[in-house]
Each structure stands twice: as C-alpha cells, then as structure tokens.
Amino acid sequence: MPIQDRTNEFRACVESIRNRSAVPPRTAEAKQRLLQSHGKGGAKSEFSRMASAIGKDISSTTIKLGKLAQLAKRKTLFDDRPVEISELTFIIKQDIAGINRQIAALQSYVKQCNAQGSSKSSEGKQIDEHNHNIVMMLQSKLATTSMSFKDVLEVRTQNMKESKDRTEQFMFSTASAAHQTPPNSLLLNGRHDPMGDGSLGRLNGNGKGKGRAPQNGDVLALDLDSAEEGNAQNGGNPFMQMQLVEQQDSYIQSRSTAIESIESTIAELGQIFTQLANMVAEQRETVQRIDADTIDIASNVGGAQRELLKYYASISSNRWLMLKVFGVLIVFTSPPQFLVFILVS
C-alpha cells in the first residue's frame, strides 16, 4: 500500500472539531498548535513527499514485475519474446537500483533531520520513530520486490533451458540423421564432457550430465551446417573459422561447466553437513532421555537397597520377638500339658 498523505484530512478534522467546540480561551491555544504543526509541516511534508515518491516507484516496479512474470511463465517453444523480456528485465533492474538510491537518500535525510533538531519532546520522538518506521517499511517492500524479481528470473532461466533442451532434441535427431563425420582430421572431434574423463554420472550425474547435453547440441548443430555446406562446396575457411570460434567457446563453456559442477558439489556437501548436524542434534535428545533414565534407575535401585537394609536390620533386631512368637506357637501346638501346667501355676 503506497504512502498516503492525509494531513489535509487531519487538518479538516481539526477545523471541524474546533468549530464544534468553539470555546474562546482555547481558540488561541488551538491556533498556536495548528501553527506549530504548520511550521513543522514544511520539514515533515518534505519527508513524506520523498517517501510517497518512493512508494509510487515501488508500486510501479511491482506492476512491471508482474508483467515480466507473465511473460516468463510462457513455456511455448517458438513464441518466445526474448527482446521484450530482456528489455523489461533491464528496466526493472534499473528501477530497483534507483529506488535503492532514493531510500538511501531518504535515510540520510532522516539522519540529517535528527542531527539538526533533536527535539526531546515526546512529539519529536514520535516523529523520529515514525520516520524510522517508514524507512524500514520501504526497505522491506523493496526487499520483497527484489526477491520476487529474482524468483521470476530463475523461472525464466529454467524455462529457457527446457525450451533449449527441446529444440536440441529436435535438432539432435535431424543432425544424427543427416550428419556423417568426415574422417577429415581438421573438423572437430566431438568429445566434450566437462571433466573430459568420461566418468560422468559417477557421483553427481546431475550437474555434469545436464551441462553436457546442450554443449553437444551446440557443436552438433553447427557441424550439421558446416558438414552440409562443406559437402556442397569444398568447405573453405569461413566455416573452419566458425568451428574454431565454437571450439573456443566450448573450451570456455567446458571450464564454466566444470566449475559449476564443483560449485554444486560444494553446495551438496554443505547440505550433507547440515543434515548431519540435524541428525546429531536429534540424537542428543535421545541421549538426554537415556541419561535421565539411568539416573532414575540408579536412584530407584539405591532406594530399594535402603529398604532392604532397613528390613534386614529390623529382622535381625527383632529376634527376641521371634522367640516370643515361637513360644506362643509351642504353647498352641501342644495345648493340653502346658495348659494344665499354666492353669495349675
């Protein structure tokens, strides 16, 4: 939502309230307050003007970005409009750079205002906070816009790659049908795997494999042209030159593919490390549970041992009670004689 300038509305409100509650001693105060705000309005409105300009630019850039996203989403093979897309990309990039500069200027302006009149009043602090918040909001909006721009560019490169693969598929089939490698040693040899050692798809078949296909497509497409025309007219220098340029290109391309594969390997390694760290972190929780359990076990067993010791102590100290128990038993098991004995005694 772009910045809206509502000071006029605010002033209208103030006017209407003043008219409604027209208390004479307060009019002077109210007038003073209005004058004050009007006086500071010069500096404030400068800031709000700049901020509103930036907001407008951001919204227009967002609209252009939406158009670019539409264009980039098209997956047709032949109807691609690269000129428009590149123009639009260029314009959006410049816009984003310009907005960045404007925001930086706004920020420095805010700092300048703060340095000039550091008002200790609560009103001044609110104004400062408000300015700061607006700058933050503009920056975050610009950040989201550039994020979406990057996403659109990624979608675009992906679609381009897909369409290139498809064209290469079609051209590849026609090339292999019509192409016959002349044994002439001055034509290109078609080995162009990036690492050059044929060990593709060893561990990361992804980056290397993908990097290989379009390259072959380039070379084969050109070979088809040159082969045809070389067979037609006894191929002269211009075609060899083109092949040489193509080889120069393919050397550089192969280097860049190799380095890209290294980069992707490193990224994979980074991911593996993160996964490793995750797994170890999960296991730490398990280890803590085991620890707690072991402590419980130790305390339980210790308590049980205490109880048993107490029991044992009570048993061993109660021995003379045991004698009493046995005495009672004997009295009851041989009743007649003892009963008589006791009765008599």
Next chain:
Amino acid sequence: MKIYSLSVLLAPPSGSSAVLSTSSDLSSFSFYQRGSVAEFLTFFTKTVVERTPQGQRQSVEENAYTAHVYNRGGAEQLAAIIVTDHEYPVRPAFSLLTKVLDDFAAKVPQSSFSNPSSISFPEIENYVKKYQDPRQADAIMRVQQELDETKIVLHKTIESVLQRGEKLDNLVERSNALSTQSKMFYKTAKKQNSCCVIM
C-alpha cells in the same frame, strides 16, 4: 592417458613456425621407434601450429594421436601444442597450454626467440611429467576429486550416524524398561517394610 610431447613455438602469421622449446615422453615406444616417432611429432607439431590462426584453440586427431594447440599470438606470437593420446581430457590440456605459455613468456625474454637453441626452459619437462596424470595436476580436477572423496566420507559418516541412532533408540528402550523394573523393585522392597510391621 599420456602426453607424448609438449612444445612451445614461435608462430608468426606469415606461416613459418620455429620450435622454441619442446619436451617429449616417448617411453611408451620401443627404442627403435622413438626416432621416427619424434620426427613425426615434430612435423605434426609444426604443421598444425602453422594452420591454426592466432588467438584460436584447436584440437586435431590423427591416427593414434590428438594434438591440442593454442595459438596465443599476442606480442610474442607464441603458440603451444600438446600431443596426447585420445583419452587425455581436453579441458585440462588447454589449461596446461595456457599455463605453459604464460610461464614461458614470463621466463624467456623475447630477444632470444630468434635463436631457438639458446633458449633454456627446463620447466617444460616438469610440466610433461606432472601432467601425465591430469587428475592430480589440473587444479579443477583435483578439487573435484577431493570433493568427491569428501562426499564419500560424509556418506559413510551419515550411515554410521544412522546406526548410532538405531543403537541409541535401542538403549533408550532398554533403559526405559530397566527404569520401570527398578521402580517396581523399589516399591516391592518398600512394601516389604510396611506390610510386615505386625511384630
């Protein structure tokens, strides 16, 4: 994959090239073949360099040999050519050529170009020896190889961490069971004390 020879030539665009420095490794040929192979290599080298325009890279196949040539031109009009077998990877070959040319241009002053026999560039021998195994010598390939080894090590590490996880789960179960049992043990012992206080 082998390098048969590596040479630096002066290649003016007018057509006649002169060999400034060369080094070859013909150990794979029998002793009596070496002379003819060396002659053939020299001829092959000169011909291909003469037919490579300035500022271009080219690869030429010929029976059992592949020549990669880079004609750098520039102020010194140097060209470097490497003759290898078919399996030698292309990209490191060209990186080697660029490196050799830079080294040569740095070490050997241009004045001695007209007198090839006075040029001494022993590093060219070292290059041939070192690059017999391009995987170790070429920086990019070496880095890629080390990264692959690291990846293997990390895969093994993750497997062992998974096993550790399993064992830890096992331990947790057992410790849980033990804890319950020890609690029952404690309770029974306590009950013993409290229930038989009759006497």
